[in-house]
Amino acid sequence: MVSSFTVVTRARVPVEELFDASLSIDAHVASMAESGERAIGGVTGGLIGLGESVTWRARHLGVWFTMTSKITELERPHRFVDAQTRGPFRSFRHEHVLTRDGDVTVMVDTLTIGSPVFGRLAERVVLVPYLRRLIRQRNQHLLEALGAAPTTEPGEVVWRVGSSSPYRRSEATALLGVGDGVWERATHDVLRWAVKTRSGFIVEDAGKVVPRTELQVTARFAGVTVREPVEVVDVVETGARVGFSYRTRPGHPVSGEEAFIVHRRGESVFLTVRSLTAPSTAQPWRALFPLLRIVQVFARRRYLRALG
Numbered sequence: 001m002v003s004s005f006t007v008v009t010r011a012r013v014p015v016e017e018l019f020d021a022s023l024s025i026d027a028h029v030a031s032m033a034e035s036g037e038r039a040i041g042g043v044t045g046g047l048i049g050l051g052e053s054v055t056w057r058a059r060h061l062g063v064w065f066t067m068t069s070k071i072t073e074l075e076r077p078h079r080f081v082d083a084q085t086r087g088p089f090r091s092f093r094h095e096h097v098l099t100r101d102g103d104v105t106v107m108v109d110t111l112t113i114g115s116p117v118f119g120r121l122a123e124r125v126v127l128v129p130y131l132r133r134l135i136r137q138r139n140q141h142l143l144e145a146l147g148a149a150p151t152t153e154p155g156e157v158v159w160r161v162g163s164s165s166p167y168r169r170s171e172a173t174a175l176l177g178v179g180d181g182v183w184e185r186a187t188h189d190v191l192r193w194a195v196k197t198r199s200g201f202i203v204e205d206a207g208k209v210v211p212r213t214e215l216q217v218t219a220r221f222a223g224v225t226v227r228e229p230v231e232v233v234d235v236v237e238t239g240a241r242v243g244f245s246y247r248t249r250p251g252h253p254v255s256g257e258e259a260f261i262v263h264r265r266g267e268s269v270f271l272t273v274r275s276l277t278a279p280s281t282a283q284p285w286r287a288l289f290p291l292l293r294i295v296q297v298f299a300r301r302r303y304l305r306a307l308g
Contacts, residue, residue, distance in 0.1 A: 002091060002114040003123050005132055008106065009139045013148035015098050015105045019077035021142045022096055022107070023047045025054060031141035032134070034281050035059050042068065050074040053085065061130060067092070090114035109135050140167075140278075152245045152259035152274040155236040159274060167256055167276035168293075174304035176262070176269045183269045186262045186307045187242040190271070191235070195260045199302035209244045211235050221295060228252045240264050245274075253285045253292055254278065260303070273303045 011018065021027050024047055025039050039045070041055030048054055053070040067087030074080040077098060084092035091114040098107045111131060115123050143149045150167065153159055159171060176186050189195075193203040202218040209232050217228040229249035236243050243261030248254060256277040263270055277296065279289040 002112055003128050004110065004112040005128055006111075007109045007132060007135045007139065009109070009136075009143070010101070010104050010106050011143050011146075011148040011150070012103055013105055013143065013146050015100055016077040017146055018105050018107060018142065018148075019080075019096075019098050020047060021146060022098075023049075023071075023080065027142055027145060028138065030145075031138040032058065034137075035134075040066075050080075060134075061126075069094075088116070090116050107139065109139070111135070150276055151233070152257050152276060154234055154243045154245045154259040154261045154274070155238075155241065157241075157263075167278045170275045170277070170300070171272065172300060172304060173270050173272040174308070176271055176307050178267045178269065183262070183264055186269055186271065187237075189307055190243055190260050190262045191237075195271070195273070195303050195306045198306040199299060209235055209246075214249065226253055233257065234259075236261070243272075251282075253280055254289070254296075255280050262307070271304060271307050273300055275300075 025043055025045050029038055035058045037056055037058035039054050040057045042053040043049075044054065048071055050071050050073075053068055055066060055068040057064070057066050059065075065088045067089070068085050069082045069087075069092070070085050072081050072083050079095070079097050081093065081095045083094070091112070093112045095110045095112075096107065097110070098105060100106070113123075113127070113131070115127055140149065150169075176182055191208050193206045193209070196203055196217060197206055200220070202220075204215040204217070205213070211232055211234060213232045215230060215232075217230055219226045219228060229251045230246045231249055233245045233247050241261060241263045243259060243263075245257055245259035247257040254277050256275060258276075259272075259274040261272045261274070263272065275296070277293070279286045285292070
């Protein structure tokens with residue numbers, strides 16, 4: 001018996017660039033730094049080609065293993081297949097298919113695996129979710145390297161992000177009030193971290209936000225102090241839309257990006273909160289991610305009331 005699953009990734013990047021990045025040994029090694037994966041035989045750097053092989057050494061699920069895979073099919077820039085020729089699986093086949101959907105490249109990863117260790121149930125409950133996470137992590141790394149990772153797009157009325165994998169995407173909006181007075185107060189406050197500070201967070205520098213600024217946000221929950229390194233990414237100031245986005249930095253309990261946007265429709269003034277959230281690569285935060293997701297829900301409710 002074998003198990004099969006797919007991961008779909010959508011991004012605004014040329015299909016040729018994403019295809020070549022997917023064939024890059026160096027990019028793959030960088031994306032798997034958490035597992036210590038490295039190429040120890042065959043093609044150990046650059047792009048791997050049709051008929052060529054690479055031998056990997058890595059630690060997954062607490063076990064070190066060695067696997068050799070070969071590119072068995074390749075049709076640039078739309079499809080290639082790598083398959084295990086020697087290693088721990090009874091069978092392992094990974095098909096990559098890339099197509100265009102308007103200005104978006106769609107990459108579909110299909111893995112078909114057979115494990116000699118796991119039974120059918122354990123394979124689906126343990127191995128498949130683990131491999132799916134690795135593929136999402138790898139693809140996100142490729143998009144970041146190509147400058148095409150999803151963002152919260154604070155300047156856009158419609159959030160066009162095609163795929164937030166491996167991120168969980170959230171968007172919520174609350175009415176703040178009506179009139180120029182509400183608009184002037186809310187736009188002034190949102191750019192000075194008021195959504196965070198009025199929700200119980202301490203911001204290292206609560207002055208007006210400036211792009212590329214790195215600072216620390218401190219949160220206290222149930223007597224526990226958590227420090228959150230962040231970087232301001234984008235600041236928007238127009239006649240109908242004011243706000244900013246920030247991304248997490250190493251040491252933050254989660255990985256991702258968040259945006260606070262004050263905008264108006266007619267006389268009505270609104271606050272929109274957008275977020276892309278994924279587990280941190282560091283422990284113990286990765287293990288605590290389900291709990292952090294619950295904390296995030298309560299924090300978002302506070303955010304939406306902060307400027308009211």
